[in-house]
Each structure stands twice: as structure tokens, then as C-alpha cells.
Amino acid sequence: MQFVVVDYLVFGAYCLLIVSLGLWVSRNRKGQVRDAEDYFLAGKSLPWWAIGASLIASNISAEQFIGMSGSGFRLGLAIATYEWMAAITLLLVAWLFIPIYLKKGIYTMPQFLESRYDARVRTLLAVFWLLVYVFVNLTSVVYLGALALEGIMGVALWQGVLALAIFATVYSVYGGLKAVAWTDVVQVCFLIGGGLLTTILALNAYSGGEGIFAGMSKLLNEVPDRFNMILQQGELLYMDDDGIQQDAWELLPGIGVLVGGMWVANLFYWGCNQYIIQRTLAAPTLREAQRGVAFAGFLKLLLPLIVVIPGIIAYALAAPIETADKAYPWLLNAYVGPGLKGLTFAALIAAIVSSLASMMNSTSTIFTMDLYRNYIRPGASQQDLVRTGRIVALVSMTIAAVLAPQLASLDQVFQYIQEYTGFVSPGVLAIFVLGLFWKKTTPNAALISAVLSIPLSASMKWLLPGMPFIDRMGWVFVISAALIVGVSLFEGKGKDSSKAIRLGRNVIQTDPVFAILSFAILAITAALYVIFW
Helix, strand or coil, X not given: CCCCHHHHHHHHHHHHHHHHHXXXXXXXXXXXXXXXXXXXXXXXXCCHHHHHHHHHHHHCCHHHHHHHHHHHHHHHHHHHHXXXXXXXXXXXXXXXXXXXXXXXXXXCHHHHHHHHCCHHHHHHHHHHHHHHHHHHHHHHHHHHHHHHHHHHHCCCHHHHHXXXXXXXXXXXXXXXXXHHHHHHHHHHHHHHHHHHHHHHHHHHHHCCCCCHHHHHHHHXXXXXXXXXXXXXXXXXXXEXXXXXXXXXXXXXXXXXXHHCHHHHHHHHHHHHCHHHHHHHHCCCCHHHHHHHHHHHHHHHHHXXXXXXXXXXXXXXXXXXXXXXXXXXXXXXXXXXXXXXHHHHHHHHHHHHHHHHHHHHHHHHHHHHHHHHXXXXXXXXXXXXXXHHHHHHXXXXXXXHHHHHHHHHHCCCHHHHHHHHHCCCHHHHHHHHHHHHHCCCCCHHHHHHHHHHHHHHHHHHHHHCCXXXXXXXXXXXXXXXXXXXXXXXXXXXXXXXXXXXXCCCCCCCCCCHHHHHHHHHHHHHHHHHHHHCC
């Protein structure tokens, strides 16, 4: 990508704005001593629009811009089901999960598990999450971001990893969640504005300069097989990077996407995931939290236009790329002209560093509040907790940066993230769902489900290698839930747990604005599936 002076100025202004804003909101006011609530929950002061923007900025990263565009190149619009079903999932989480979390006054998801079960479940799941965040999420986002820098700017992979790691830590480690969330408001403007600009320019070029609507119409006519949301077995075949023919159904198995394991992936990610839920825990009221989540739901409906359609355009243009994950960088180089590249590049970097900052902050929150405070230094002061959080954030990013180049051999990293997170998510989701909504669930049943989640998933992958991993997630969830029910009934003799959650109108609440927004999101999502069925 050849930058002109204005591109450097735009990108430089973006970097300066983010770092300056992050440091400014991180400053200590005269006489203020920062405590754990300030650092890990932004002082519980985030308004709905900051919560919604931060949710999307944390969620959208290189795995979407690069990874999902790569999957769009291979699989077409069907991969957008992760985004559109997420919009509905967000509503369920806002309605059923968040009121309970806020009522408990928690910092972390493992902390909730201790309040519902016991310390053993909390500790085990804290370790699970730390491993997933560092070795799957942080590592893959750093790698994909560096891959984008390599494809767009010609920067060596290791240099890109180092640059992204430094940028993300400069403004986020000192200020904690407050710095992350408030910079996310700006980041989401860049990533959506710049992302839409890339799609608009590519569609206009694809139509021969006749406009974006003509480009979209031409795309629908020339590659109609890339616009089916529900894939049948054998319907969409593609060649992977090794030249081996693959069936897209194995990754997105037809109607099973709507009624099966996709719900496990989405509910786990949006309802039990620390670096997502942490934003809503920072809301001053339930109303602000729910409206922020609804705002994020509307943005999710828009995102396939930004992160999937570019991959389909690259496929239609027969992009000369070696791996699918290079589709988006190729498109930027080919169709974004001088003067605009700085903005589109800023959008990509915004998506990457905002997610890195969020993951670092949540990793440090779990380690500090669930392990350090409980086992290493129970009497730690507030200042000690904040200092430990900063150190852990730096260490986690260092580990991810060292491991990131090892992912270079993978074809579609987005699918790698989904599959290997799916080894943990079914059992954990079963623990949360039954713990939230079934009073008889016992701590031992939850512990057994947590311990067996990875072995169950690994066993099914080995015994049934032809089963799509999304279907496998659905079955492991069902088995885990049945196991929890069986153990709980045997152990508890049908009695309610002493730590059961008592639901009622004083806990599960919504307001009319959230209800109206929810109906609008449901209607739009249903229309999209009908159109592209």
C-alpha cells in the first residue's frame, strides 16, 4: 500500500488521538487514589452509548476484518450468521443475564461462579479463561493484525506483532477499563467509518464506477452461490490453501447453525465472556447496560457489510492470493486510492488495538481479582491490586506476541478461534445457564461439567471426525447439561441449592425503550434471513 502525505497525516492523527485520549482519561485527579473499581470497572460510570461502542470495538478485531473476510472469500455470506445471530443473542443476554450479574455486584465471571457455586468452580474457570484469552484470543488477534500489516505495508510479521503490542499497551495498561472504554468510542467510529469506506470503494470499482448499488447487484448476479445463509451438504465446495477440496457445510452445517451449536458459541461469547460482560458491569444502572447492549445489537447487523462483503468481492475478482486471510489486505491495496488509505488503515488498526486492549484488561482482571487476591495475597491493598493488574496485562501481551508467529501455517484463523474456543464453551455455558435458571444445580455437578468439557469435545472430535464442530458444540452442551442435571438430582435429592438465584420482577427488569429496540432488531434479523435463505 503506497501512502501519500495525507494518508500519513490521517493515520498519525488517529494514533495521536487514541494515545492522548487514553492517557488523558487515565490521569489521577488531585487527591484521587485509584482503586480496583476505578481500574477494572471504570468507576461504574459508563453511559449506554460508551458501553455499546466499547462492546463492538472489543468484539471487532483482526479476526473479523482479516479472518471473517477470509471466510467470506471461502464460504460467502453464510459466515455472517456469527454477526446476525449475535444481535439476537445480545438481547437475550441483556434481558436474562445482565440483571443478575449487576445484582450480584461482581467484577468477574469466575466471581459470579463462586457466589452461585463455590471457590473450586471459580478457580478452575478462572484458569480456563486465562488460558483461552492468552493462548487463543490474544495470540490470534496479534497474529492477524501483523498479517494485515505485512500484506498492506510490507512490514515483517515480527515487526507488526511488536508494533501492535506496544501501541495497545501504551494507552491501556496504565488507565485500565476507563482508558479502554473511552478510546473505544473513538475507535468504533474509525473502524465502522473506514470499514464502510473500503466496501463502498470496492463495490464501486467492481461495478466499473457505476456506484455501490450497481456493484452489489452485479455481485449477487455473478456469484449467487456466495449469498446463501443456510448451506446444504455438498452445496458449496471450495479449495483450501493446500489445494484440497472442502465442503463449506462442515463449517456451517445448514439449519444446524440456527438451532444448534451456534447458540452455544454466541451465548458463551456474549453472556459468559469476561472482556465482553465487563463493559456492562461498568454501567451505573441496569437501564444504561441494557440500552448499551441493544445499541451494540444494531451495530452487529451492519457489520457483515464491513467484514464479509469485502471477502466476497475479492472472490468475485479472483484475487491472486495464497491464503484466504489475505483477501482484505489485497482489496485495500487494489481499490483504496491515495488519500483514503490512511483512514481505511486506521479503521483496521483501531479494530485490532481496541480488542487487544480489552483482552489484556480482562486477563489482568481475572488473574488479579480471582487468583491473586484469593490465593497469593488475600490482604492486598487497592493500590497493590491495580499494580498487579498492570503487570499481568504486560505479561499476557508479551506471551501472545511471542506465540503469534506460530499461527502462520493456518488457512482460516477465524475458524481456528471458533473451534478451539468451542472445546471449553459448551461445558462452561451449561454451568452458567443451569446455575442462573435452575435452583437445584450443585457445585459438584458444575465442577464435573467444567472438568469434562475439554475431554468430551476432544473425544467427539476423535470419534466423529466428520461431524461439523458447530454441531459438536451443540451435542457437548446437551451432554454437559444432562450430566449437571443427573449429578445435581442424585446429590441434592431434589432440593434447591442453598446458593440458588431467586428470580423475580425485582431482578429481571427491562424498560420500554429496550423493548422497542429489541423488536426492531428481531424484525431486521428475520428479514435478512428471509432474503438470503
